[in-house]
Amino acid sequence: MRRNLRGCGTGVLTFGVVLLVAVAGVVLGLRLFAGNAASGVCVAETADLRATLSADQADNAALLSGVATRRGLPARAVTIAIATALQESKLRNIDYGDRDSVGLFQQRPSQGWGSVAEIMDPVYSTEAFYDALVTVEEYGSLPITDAAQRVQRSAYPQAYAQHEPRARAFASAMTGHSPAALTCHLDPVDEDETPAVTAAVADRLERDLGLSAEVLPGGVLRTDATALPGGSEEARRLAWAVAQWAVATASTTGASVVVVVDGQAWTRGGETSTWSSLDEARLPEAALTATEELAPGSVLVL
Structure with a gap:
């Protein structure tokens, strides 16, 4: 982060x-x-995609989807969030990372994301991610990896792209677009x-x-x-x-x-x-x- x-x-x-x-x-x-x-294991299978997550990863993906749905954000935002968390933490709420990075999105207290205790609250960190994402102009039309990078400022800006298919499958299902x-x-x-x-x-x-x-x-x-x-x-x-x-x-x-x-x-x-x-x-x-x-x-x- x-x-x-x-x-x-x-x-x-x-x-x-x-x-x-x-x-x-x-x-x-x-x-x-x-x-x-x-x-x-959880499986999401849409018209053109089939993807799997372990049960604990799917549980965290459900949080990302739930918060976005509560906020009225589009499925695209959920795709970006899931892809980001898969890259940053393997979609797990971990208490370690590069330098002072912690949590689902590996947010850093030293860079203004909050205290360690706050960031380790997955609801707080998810809200913080979406707060930042919605400030990205036209994030819904950007490539997934570019939108994620605008928020994360990662040293590996193209890394998020590899997670897009899996993120799209779960986002489509958990936002109700793929019954x-x-x-x-x-x-x-x-x-x-x-x-x-x-x-x-x-x-x-x-x-x-x-x-x-x-x-x-x-x-x-x-x-x-x-x-x-x-x-x-x-x-x-x-x-x-x-x-x-x-x-x-x-x-x-x-x-x-x-x-x-x-x-x-x-x-x-x-x-x-x-x-x-x-x-x-x-x-x-x-x-x-x-x-x-x-x-x-x-x-x-x-």
């Missing part, structure tokens, strides 16, 4: 999203979570554990996407994706954005069934993880009940 100053601060289910969370333990300190403990494009292959959770709403899931919704949730009977969290920039006019895309964000964060939240959008669901189970119809997914009764009256853009977290 070489920047001198940080910037300032199908039926009723057409747009619905259901996420069934199995509690594997309460996740603490999400704002400072480094994402190094997750295992598994049902992202899946994660994760170890199954214990079937004997009772699915429950956890503080960790609610915190991640608030932390990444700025979405609050209402608790419904049966431990179902309901949130509204149309509260995000784009609103009801982009309800379907936003629902898919939240859905695939939920898949990408499942290694951290313990999600075992994620989502119902356009009558499709993702279920967790190692190499069998995939998107399928509701009948094929065999959703629990509580999830099925919660999907009966979904408004466009509704997101349910169980």
Whole structure:
């Protein structure tokens, strides 16, 4: 990081999203979570790209996408952010680097990005990156590597280009522009554990996407994706954005069934993880009940 100053601060289910969370333990300190403990692999497959990230990398990519979606930034900004973080830290929130560089983007306290503690907060560092990116004139039309370099001022200005295909695939999926494009292959959770709403899931919704949730009977969290920039006019895309964000964060939240959008669901189970119809997914009764009256853009977290 070489920047001198940080910037300032199908039926009723057409747009619905259901996420069934199995509690594997309460996740603490999400704002400072480094994402190094997750295992598994996530795949993003669009019309012209197929890319993979480890589960912990996908979890951090979900943060980059979530913050951008919350801020109303385009998918191009997410592509630039993911490509940058892949080059700088391998998309991991590390506490070391060249000279005093730390964090996802290897930002340097000595160059005005904040204190080490601030930069090690992945939300803070992500906001700081986007604050700087939006000051780059016409960044959306620049080559990815050039836009990244305008922010980073790296000694290797062309290095970001190698990460563009993978970044574009995940950005397209996690911003909802490529529906049902992202899946994660994760170890199954214990079937004997009772699915429950956890503080960790609610915190991640608030932390990444700025979405609050209402608790419904049966431990179902309901949130509204149309509260995000784009609103009801982009309800379907936003629902898919939240859905695939939920898949990408499942290694951290313990999600075992994620989502119902356009009558499709993702279920967790190692190499069998995939998107399928509701009948094929065999959703629990509580999830099925919660999907009966979904408004466009509704997101349910169980």
